[in-house]
Amino acid sequence: MGRKKIEIELVDNKKARNVTFSKRRSGLFKKASDLSILCNARVGIVGFTPGGKPFAFGSPTFEAVTNEYLHGEQGESSKKNVKPCRNQNINKLNKELSDLTEELEEVDKGKASMVPTDLDLEELLKVKASLKDLHGNIEAASSLLLLAKKPIHIIDLDCKRKGKSNVMETNY
Amino acid sequence: MGRKKIEIELVDNKKARNVTFSKRRSGLFKKASDLSILCNARVGIVGFTPGGKPFAFGSPTFEAVTNEYLHGEQGESSKKNVKPCRNQNINKLNKELSDLTEELEEVDKGKASMVPTDLDLEELLKVKASLKDLHGNIEAASSLLLLAKKPIHIIDLDCKRKGKSNVMETNY
């Protein structure tokens, strides 16, 4: 999207890298803001600059995202059927996954002479891989939620572009 | 960026809104991934779809972001001088802000007959406004960190586009 096409790989020149970071982070915030407004979604972004400075952004607000995670609060139709439905499906899917894992372990141990009829070995291996990622992500999510316990000292606000969202970043 | 220019406002047609959401969220993830790779930054995104489904994304990994928040871990030059420097400056800036707030309150109460020499009233009011946002954001950040305490059941992985990052989203 510039004078020249670039590969998506680390920008060598440190100065250029920082400029790119500033511009693209700003663009990312704008995109998040647009998404939130266009679709009535809540979007939060947290991260670290190449220099290690923490930053965060929320649309419509960072709190809107965290509140929804913590209390299931939302602007619209959340409390009617979304939440119960969600849990039901989660339980169901989690059970399916457990079953598959168990089944897979049997195969791994060679205790099952036949591959299950409805799934071939390759599929089971895929499921296994998915499960691994899944567990990693659950841990990641757990870690994220922990963040709240470790207050970040936020020094300055800064929101570029039109979107009226919240940005947090520490300054040095 | 389409056949026609659109205003950034809620898409009325619900079907169109969902299509827009899918495409734009995908684009947002791509942008976050690119930013992370190009600049060696860590970026995490969390949010809720218009339907209330939670989703999350991390580049290079969600854990990379949360770990850095929790433990200050980073791929590169983090442990040398960034952290101590960060805290020093935070303390310094926080103190400056407290001082300004105090000073401002004096002005508000009319107890100070003169505006401080180095800052006029308008500037003080700006600072006050910033402080208010700041406190709100600190709360938001605190809430976010809490998320880790409330494990999300993550059902499926799904990462569109090239970036080799992690996506989490519940399915129904």
Next chain:
DNA sequence: CTCACTATCTATAACAA
């Protein structure tokens, strides 16, 4: 870091399947 300037490259709105 930020801002401005453009030539270019990308993302995506509207449609259709």
Next chain:
DNA sequence: TTTGTTATAGATAGTGA
């Protein structure tokens, strides 16, 4: 909901203060 196509709107690389 998801995918593909195409004309355009929008983002940004390179460069200079």
